[in-house]
Amino acid sequence: MMGTMNFLQAINLALKEEMHRDEKVFILGEDVGRRGGVFLATEGLYEEFGDRVLDTPLTESAIAGVGIGAAMYGMRPVAEMQFADFMLPAVNQIVSEAAKIRYRSNNDFHVPMTIRAPYGGGVHGALYHSQSLEAMFNSIPGLKVVIPSSPYDAKGLLKAAIRDEDPVLFFEHKRAYRLLKGDVPEEDYVIPIGKANVVREGDDVTVITYGLCTHYAQQAAAALEKEDISTHVLDLRTVYPMDREAIVEAAKKTGKVLLVTDDNKEGSVLSEVAAIIAEECLFDLDSPIQRLAAPDVPAMPYASPLEKYYMVTKDKVESAIRDLAQF
C-alpha cells in the first residue's frame, strides 16, 4: 500500500506504527497529548494510546532528563522539543548524560531515546522559532543527528531512530511539514542511520546538502537540466556521524562541489564536509569547494523581505550551481 502524504503525516504515521510495534515506546513533550503538538505531529496519538503520550511542563531539561532516565531503565522515549530553539536548556542533559552514559557506565546503561525537534526558518518564526541547531551537536560522539529531506525518508529514518540503541536527535524542518508531499508506503520499512543518499545523478556539479535544502537542490537541478547542466545531488540524511565514503564518492564524481545548508555559514556542518573532501580527495577537485548558507547574523529576521533574503531558496541554489558549472 502506498499513500501520498505530507512530511508531517509521515512523521505521525511512523510514531503510530512504532507505538503499536513496541509497547515500550512512549511520547513526551509540551502539548503533545490532547493538543496533538503545535504542528499536529502527534495528532490522534493520545486518543489511541492514552497515558503513553505525556504532556510535560514547559521544562525542556526535564523532558530530556525524564526521557534519559526512562531509557536507561529499558523504555524507548520519543521526546518532542516544541521548537529546536527551546532545546538549549536541555543541552546539559543531552550532551553530558545521554551521549556519554554508555561510555561512562562501561555499557551497563545506554539511552535508546529519540528527541524530535522542528528547526529552520521561512515561516515568520523570527529568532526564537527559526534556528538550526545541528552544528551545535555535530561534535558530540555518542549522539546521532538525523535530518530527513522527504516524507518517505522521514518515516523510515524516524523508525530507525526509535529503534536505535543510543540517543538520536531528529530534526524536522518546519517548512517541510506541509510543503513536501510524496509517496509513503504504509508498510513497515527502516532507512539506515549513517548512510547518505544519492537523490540525483549528474556529472557537472555535485551538491551535498540535507533536510529541506535537498528539496531546493533537486528543484534547481531540474531547472538547470534545460541549460545542459547536469547536477549530482547527495542528501546526507545523517549529519553526525557523517557518511565519509559517500561524500568522497560524490565529490570525486564531478570535482566541483557545492555545499548547501540553511544554517549560518561559519562553523556549520558543511565545514566538516569540506574538511572530509580536503582530506580524502584534494586531487580530484576541479574547483574550490563552495558553500551556500544563511548569512552570519545573530538571528532570523522577522521582516518578510529580510527573511526572504536570509533563507536559502531554489533560485539561490540554482545560481550557485550555474556559477560553479561555469567555473
Place this chain on the structure above:
Amino acid sequence: MAKEILMPQLGESVTEGTIDRWLVKPGDTVKKYDPLAEVTTDKVNAEVPSSYSGTVKELVVEENVTVAVGDLIAYIDSDDEDRSDKEADSSQKEEQQGQKEEPSDAEPSMKARYSPAVLLLANEHNVDLKQVKGTGRANRITKKDVEQFVANKPASNAEPEQAIENETKPSVQSSQPETSVTAGEKVPVTGVRKAIAKNMVQSVQEIPHAWTMVEVDVTNLVRYRNEVKDAWKEKEGYTLTYMPFFMEAVTQSLQSFPQLNSSWENDYIVYKKDINLSVAIAHDEALYVPVIHKADELNLKGLAKNLQQLSQKTKSKRLESRDMQNGTFTINNTGSFGSVQSVPIINRPQAAILSVESIVKRPVVKDDDSIAIRSMVNLCLSIDHRVLDGLIAGRFLQDVKSRLEGFSKKDLS
C-alpha cells in the same frame, strides 16, 4: 496598469491555500484592503485583501482550486504606485546577479591555472595541457575539457598493443596493399603517433621488462566454443570469440595473484582493489585499449557482452574517456593477426601484460607417450621486474593454464 494579486502567507508553516469563493468578479471596483476571496488553508480560514484600489481585471484561479503561497491569483487595474512583492524580488535578483558577474569580467585569464583534478588527469593520460581548449571561466581548462580531449584522442593509452601491431605488420598486412604510404616518402609524425612513441620509450626505459611464455592445450575449449557458437549468435546477436574465455581465466588467476594486478609507484607497490581489464581493439589506423571495469564481478557472458559493446563503441568512435580509464592489467589478442609469439611492452603504470597468440593445431606428445593432434595456444607475459619476480609470474601462468586446460562445459544461458 494591471497589478498582480498573489496568494498571501496565511500563517506559520502554511505553504498553500484553497480559494473557496471569490467575493468579487471582473469589472468590480475595489478599494485597497477590500476582501477579494475566501481562502482555506490547513490551519486557518481567511480572506484575501486587495493590495490596491482599482478595477478587478481577471480572476486567474477558479474556485476550489489549491495554489501555493506566492502564486498569482488575480489581476487588478490600478494606478497605485506600490510595487508588488514579485517586482521587488526580481529587481533584487537583478542587482545580485549584476554584482556577481562584474568581478568575473575583470578576471585575468585562467588558462594556465590548473586544478588538481586537471593535473591528475593530464598526467594520467600524458596530455599536453597547452593543446587543450578551456571552456571554463576566463578560459580555464576544466576536468571535463581534459576528459573530452582524451576521449577524442584515445591513442595515448593504446601504445603497447600498437607497438606489437607494428612488429607483426609485415605478415599481417602482406595480403593488403599499402595504400597511403609509398616507399621513400616522408610522413610527418602525428599527435597520436607521437604520443604512442613517447609512451613506448618511457615504458621501455623506465620498466625493467621480463618475459615468459607457456603453451596451453585448449582443445576442450575450442570444441565447446564450436558447439555453442551458432546458438550463441542466434540468441545474443553477436559472435562468441575465444577472448572472453581467456579473459575469464586471467581474471580468476589475478584474484589469486594480486601481485600482477598492481602498479609500481616509486616507494610503494599499489595493489589494485578492482580488476579492470584493458583490452586491445583494433580499428583503422589507431588501436584502442578500452577497459572492462570490475571484470572480477562478471561471468563469461558478462565479459563477452562488455567486450562486444566496447568493440562496437570503438568501431563507431563512441568511446568515452571513462571507457579508457583505470585499467589494471592488459590482455592482448595478438593471435587475431596470426602471431604465435610476441614480446609485449607493458601498458604503464600497470605491472604486466598478457598476449594471447593464435590457436593452432599441433601434434602433441601426451603423458602416456602417445601422439595426439591438439589445439594449442601460446600465452606470452611481460612483467615489471621491480614489482614481481619470475616465480610469481610463472605460478600465475600455470594457474591460467590449468584453468584453461581444465575447461568444462558451462551454463551460458
